[in-house]
Amino acid sequence: MQPPKYPSLAEFYQGRTLFITGATGFMGKILLEKLLRSCPEVECIYLLMRAKRGQQPRSRLDSLLSNPIFDEVRKVRPEAFSKLRVVAGDVSEDGLGLKDPELRAEVLAGVSVVFHCAACVRFDMTLKYALTFNTKGTKRVLEFCSQMEKLESLVYVSTSYCHCDRDVLGEEPYEAPFEPEKLFECIDWLQDDLVQLITPKLIGNLPNTYAFSKSLSEKLVTDASKIMPVAIARPSIVTAALKEPIPGYVDNLNGPTGLLLGAGKGVLRSMHCKPAYKADLIPVDLACNGLIVIAWHLANARPEHGPLVVNLTTTERNAVSWGEIIEFGRKYIYKYPFSGVVWWPDGSIKNSKLAHDLCVIFFHTIPAYLIDCLAVLCRQKPL
Secondary structure, three states: OOOOOOOOHHHHHOOOEEEEEOOOOHHHHHHHHHHHHHOOOOOEEEEEEOOEOOEOHHHHHHHHHOOHHHHHHHHHOHHHHHHEEEEEOOOOOHHHHOOOHHHHHHHHHHOOEEEEOOOOOOOOOOHHHHHHHHHHHHHHHHHHHOOOOOOOEEEEEOOOOOOOOOOOOOOOOOOOOOOHHHHHHHHHHOOHHHHHHHHHHHHOOOOOHHHHHHHHHHHHHHHHOOOOOEEEEEEOEEEOOOOOOOOOOOOOOOOHHHHHHHHHOOOOOEEEOOOOOEEOEEEHHHHHHHHHHHHHHHHHOOOOOOOEEEEEOOOHHHOEEHHHHHHHHHHHHHHOOOOOOOOOOOOEEEOOHHHHHHHHHHHHHHHHHHHHHHHHHOOOOOO
16 A cells, blocks of 8 residues: 555645635634634635625735634744735636736636635525636636636535435435526526526425535536546535634534524524434534535545545434424523513423414414514604
């Protein structure tokens, strides 16, 4: 057996030039912080950023770096920030929207490791938007990276919920429900209202358009594995940081965070689920550590056929049920109550769909209308 080309992570990342999409997202910013703090020998990190809400890419980077999660880097390795370079662009545009030919050539000539984290994670987005940003965006990233002269690792961040029709999710690529290119043509041709009409039929057993777009993206990545080294990372429900950079850090209301907030505010009174069901959660810092290791492993042991696939999920040893999460949350919500509570924080998980639906009517819908009526009578904006 041949020794690995790069025996350690430190040796692999030494002198590397990296390219990251989605660095302003939850996983992206934690990944960036970890690289700056723990991989000091990295040469340069290019960050693909678009203008958003009136902020230009450079201004967005400044806002990102002012986040408290970078305080430790500022304290122990302030020179690391000089390694960051903004690349103004957008995954939803052809050629990633790179307008500067010199910068484009510089990126293509120097980058050897890519982390593609950019994605819209909303579960209620339209199918057309999900395909345009998530799936077509992945296609554009793959096309761009195929021109990189030194590429050794491209890590695509997927989700472990994009193949829900399978009883067991193996660490292997699976066929997509449709050929992405043909679906692109169909969706572009159809009117928006028709796309909305056929969306339930298209996504089938998948839970939402987000998971569907990720499933199709995995097909594109699998096809690209024939010409370049690619890996698919499938994290489960990404939650608050366990240890790094700040214990408990989270910047969104996804998964159990939103569940506990809704219950703590007294708004969420019922959840349709079996309490014994396992909640497959992974702290964001562990998931990002996994991405860094996957890139190193791919460079050392690229599979002969297909992409490297890694499921970043919970082991049975650390499994926790949704019932346990609710009880844990109730314990701390009573001890440290939230502000702006609209009802006594309580509620429960219901096995029965009928019992859940009745609770929704009497404890969600009717109280919501009553609160809105009171708001209107008090000349306030309805919630």
